[in-house]
Structure formats: C-alpha cells, structure tokens
Amino acid sequence: MRSPIIAGNWKMNRGTPDEVKEMLKKFIPQVKGIDLVDIVICAPFTALQTLIEITKKTGIKAGAQNMYFEEKGAFTGEISPNFLKDFGVEYVILGHSERRDIFKESDELINKKLKKALYMDLKPIVCIGEHLNERESGKTKGVIEYQMNETFKDLNIEEMKKTVIAYEPIWAIGTGKTATPEQAEEIHVFIRDLLSQKYDKETADSVRIQYGGSIKPSNAKDLFNKENIDGGLVGGASLQADSLTQIIKAAENTIK
Ligand code: PGA
DSSP states (O other), X not given: OOOOEEEEEOTTSOOSHHHHHHHHHHHHHHHTTOOSSEEEEEOOHHHHXXXXXXXXXXXXXXXXXXXXXXXXXXXXXXXXXXXXXXXXOOXXXXXXHHHHHHSXXXXXXXXXXXXXXXXXXXXXXXXXXXXXXXXXXXXXXXXXXXXXXXXXXXXXXXXXXXXXXXXXXXXXXXXXXXXXXXXXXXXXXXXXXXXXHHSOHHHHHHSOEEEESXXXXXXXXXXXXXXXXXXXXXXXXXXXXXXXXXXXXXXXXXXX
C-alpha cells in the first residue's frame, strides 16, 4: 500500500548546470520504465532550473534541500517556498541533521517550515535521527519520540499523510557505517507506533518512512526488504548515476 520513495540528496556537491547535465545524461535512460518507485533528486538551488528542465518529461521529481517559512520579506540569504513552488519544485527536505547540527535549526523552526511547506503544497521529507552518543547511552527512542512530538507538532491527519519521514541515524550519515536492517526496522516500527498513538492505525500505515545513512547498492536490498522501510534518502551514492540506479532497482524489486 505504500510505494517506495528514493530521494537523492546531492547536498552541496553537484550544483552547476554542467554537473547536473552530466549526471542526468546517464541516469535518465537507466531509470526509464521504473514507475512504481517515486524518484526524487534534491539538488542545490542553483541546480534546480537545469534539473527541472531536463527531467520534465520523465517521472523524476525535483526537490530542494531547505526553505524558509516566510514567503517574502527581509530574510537575506533565505529561499521562499513560493519561489520553489513557482519554479516547479515538488519536494523539499526539512530538518536534515546537517541543518540541525551545523546551522542550529531547532525543532520549532523545522515545525514552522513543515507547516508552511504543506500549506504551499510542497511535499516535505522531514529528517529525524539520533547522534552516536545518544544511541550508545540507550537514548535513541527517547530522542526520536521527542523529535516526532516537536517537529510534527499540530499536524492534522491529512498533513501527516502527505509528509515523508526520513529516519537518519546521524552516526550513519556519510560515515560508511550503515544501521543494520534490524536496527533500522526497529526504529521504523517505533515511529509507526508513535504515529498510530497520535493519529490512528490507518494514518500510521500510510506514512512513508525512509531510511537514510550510507545507503549503497550493496546494502539497499536488505534494508528495503524490511516491512517498514519505504525507500531511502541517499547522499553519497546519489551523486553517481550507476549507484543511484542500483539503489532504485533494489527498491523496485521489493514490490514485484
Ligand atoms: P549518506 O547521506 O548517504 O551520504 O550517508 C545521507 C543523508 O545525509 O541524507
């Protein structure tokens, strides 16, 4: 009932039109015909125009990596959700751990952005996850529950259903250390239980929960085979067409 969603997060790594073209020239033919997996590329703002132009007639969707919660005004350096929408952007990553840790984004700020994104009809991919010291001291579920309560505060059922959650253990991001499928599944089940308590079972069953953190072609299949893992948010491995395609195919194979 939940279709898998694979989102590439290019971070600040591919941002010029030439870099976008080079990747997509290979990638588009490779994923042609895959229509049961939602494919999203979240690119830097400077790459979005080229990305949208080139992917127009394909099923690939464009996503941004951040946005502000106001539509207009004196917010030097920020990007309005209005600009993104007008541009043809469909998805937006919110609350990535790099935004939380490096740029000190709070749950409260992420909640404001999330409500605005939903209001603007942008599809949010919201990241949550624990640090290594939190996992090692047995606090993972407490951290996740807190983030779920604060980040998704005051979302109604319809809004929650439109939101994609990305569970990204921070210790697994860009480190090559992946959570085992069992470790990831345990937290995905926990997240779904929280949704079930806060909303209802039907809502919990319909929200897509991605895993993120060093997904590679070699570990994608085992992760996506878990019942509650509905695809992935992919950083490093999304920069190359071949590896991203293999990850998407692994997600497709869980459907057939
Ligand atoms: P990674 O990044 O796949 O390079 O670990 C994932 C992410 O930060 O979304």
